[in-house]
Amino acid sequence: MSLTSASSPNLLIVDDDETIQRLLVIAAQDLGWRPVAAASGHEALDILNPAIEAVILDHGLPGINGLQTLARIREVDSTLPVIMLTGFNDAETAVQALRTGADDYLTKPFELKRLFDLLRQAKSNRKETPQVAASIGTKKSVKGTLHSDNPQLRQLLNHLAKAARLDSTILLTGESGTGKTFFAREIHRLSTRANEEFITVSCPALPRELLESELFGHEKGSFTGATASRAGRFEQASKGTIFLDEIGDLPPELQPKLLNVLQDREFFRVGGSKMLQTNARVIAATNVNLRNRVEQGEFREDLYYRLNIIELRIPSLRERREDIAGLTRDILGQIARRRGTEGWQLSPSAIEALRNFDWPGNVRQLENVLERATAFAEKPLLHAEDFINLLEGRRDPAGSPAALGRGLTLQEVERDAFIQTYLRTGKNKAKTARELGISERSVYNLLGRHGLK
Numbered sequence: 001m002s003l004t005s006a007s008s009p010n011l012l013i014v015d016d017d018e019t020i021q022r023l024l025v026i027a028a029q030d031l032g033w034r035p036v037a038a039a040s041g042h043e044a045l046d047i048l049n050p051a052i053e054a055v056i057l058d059h060g061l062p063g064i065n066g067l068q069t070l071a072r073i074r075e076v077d078s079t080l081p082v083i084m085l086t087g088f089n090d091a092e093t094a095v096q097a098l099r100t101g102a103d104d105y106l107t108k109p110f111e112l113k114r115l116f117d118l119l120r121q122a123k124s125n126r127k128e129t130p131q132v133a134a135s136i137g138t139k140k141s142v143k144g145t146l147h148s149d150n151p152q153l154r155q156l157l158n159h160l161a162k163a164a165r166l167d168s169t170i171l172l173t174g175e176s177g178t179g180k181t182f183f184a185r186e187i188h189r190l191s192t193r194a195n196e197e198f199i200t201v202s203c204p205a206l207p208r209e210l211l212e213s214e215l216f217g218h219e220k221g222s223f224t225g226a227t228a229s230r231a232g233r234f235e236q237a238s239k240g241t242i243f244l245d246e247i248g249d250l251p252p253e254l255q256p257k258l259l260n261v262l263q264d265r266e267f268f269r270v271g272g273s274k275m276l277q278t279n280a281r282v283i284a285a286t287n288v289n290l291r292n293r294v295e296q297g298e299f300r301e302d303l304y305y306r307l308n309i310i311e312l313r314i315p316s317l318r319e320r321r322e323d324i325a326g327l328t329r330d331i332l333g334q335i336a337r338r339r340g341t342e343g344w345q346l347s348p349s350a351i352e353a354l355r356n357f358d359w360p361g362n363v364r365q366l367e368n369v370l371e372r373a374t375a376f377a378e379k380p381l382l383h384a385e386d387f388i389n390l391l392e393g394r395r396d397p398a399g400s401p402a403a404l405g406r407g408l409t410l411q412e413v414e415r416d417a418f419i420q421t422y423l424r425t426g427k428n429k430a431k432t433a434r435e436l437g438i439s440e441r442s443v444y445n446l447l448g449r450h451g452l453k
């Protein structure tokens with residue numbers, strides 16, 4: 001059965017439940033859409049034409065199901081806004097829907113207002129797409145700034161450019177130092193939000209109460225020290241992107257609050273009674289296996305599914321050894337520009353030595369080794385010998401008995417341990433704090449004390 005409106009329809013509603021179909025048609029007409037309804041996937045595909053500007057697609061259809069219908073729609077139109085309706089508690093289908101190219105999904109029962117808000121948003125995102133697509137081929141191109149000889153990373157860059165244009169949540173996984181933050185920025189730069197804020201929040205950097213206020217803001221007087229109201233990062237990044245680093249460390253108490261933001265875009269400031277809305281795009285990163293955290297009961301499964309809509313796994317540096325020479329050239333170029341000096345070249349033996357190393361700290365460690373090798377280099381051509389000590393003798397913690405045996409004062413040992421850890425982690429304050437078992441605030445204090453700020 002199908003209900004069609006008088007003039008050329010622009011909204012296709014696909015649901016085999018006649019009551020829901022009628023309800024959606026009436027609601028759509030009230031909001032100014034011109035709906036047409038189909039009761040099966042095949043019927044929907046027959047109706048599909050260029051005048052259709054959006055689709056509401058139920059999953060549980062007779063014949064070909066919603067996901068199969070969606071896949072067929074995507075073969076002919078990769079950008080047509082499609083919102084899927086899935087059964088209650090059917091997270092697996094929901095995730096698959098997004099992977100197949102749905103703009104968003106709602107689980108039944110759903111709010112009509114939310115459905116039509118999503119449709120409107122998807123439609124307006126689509127309008128902005130051609131502008132971004134045009135820039136992909138020019139100066140904003142991933143390939144223009146990033147290149148790789150590794151097939152795995154090349155495929156990732158390809159997915160990344162496509163995912164950037166969708167507005168969905170992205171989960172970046174990979175070992176520490178592989179470039180998750182770097183790629184998150186790249187996604188933002190390639191997205192329709194490129195001219196808006198990109199805000200990073202490191203989940204383990206702050207204790208729970210402060211993290212909650214950092215993310216969601218607080219009202220004056222909501223806790224000791226809250227002398228004024230403050231907007232949180234979700235408010236600030238409302239038009240832009242919020243990057244949640246090390247999401248696996250998000251305390252259990254804050255997980256439902258983030259789930260709400262991802263599901264309904266709504267939240268309260270700490271101590272606040274007014275519900276606020278955010279349109280921030282969320283990119284999260286983790287270097288732990290979140291699935292394991294879910295199985296261990298430390299991370300909510302529903303939140304995991306909401307975050308893991310598109311997963312991009314960044315390979316470790318040892319999985320992409322063919323990129324080491326190119327990365328090294330880029331990083332040496334950056335160091336030379338920053339220091340205002342001539343560049344450096346690597347001899348074949350040096351490249352070989354760098355290629356053979358296992359890089360447990362990934363690109364960050366490579367940067368660190370190159371910083372140090374160039375700091376001591378007397379000539380512009382670097383040989384394997386210039387790296388041997390840096391690669392093999394890395395582990396000489398200042399606090400070891402050897403350091404104490406050198407007759408250092410406790411203050412000097414502390415300074416050495418701090419600076420070495422800070423450099424080894426690629427100047428990553430959160431990681432330095434974690435490795436040394438101190439707060440991030442102490443890291444800032446130590447940077448100041450040792451003249452490194």
Ligand SMILES: Nc1ncnc2c1ncn2[C@@H]1O[C@H](COP(=O)(O)OP(=O)(O)OP(=O)(O)O)[C@@H](O)[C@H]1O
Nearest residue numbers: 175176177178179180181182183287363364367426
């Ligand atoms: N493809 C690349 N080209 C140049 N530099 C890169 C590249 N990938 C990463 N880097 C550099 O390597 C360093 C580490 O990257 P980044 O901080 O993004 O890693 P991460 O995976 O987020 O680490 P962590 O999990 O510890 O937070 C940064 O200084 C970044 O600029």
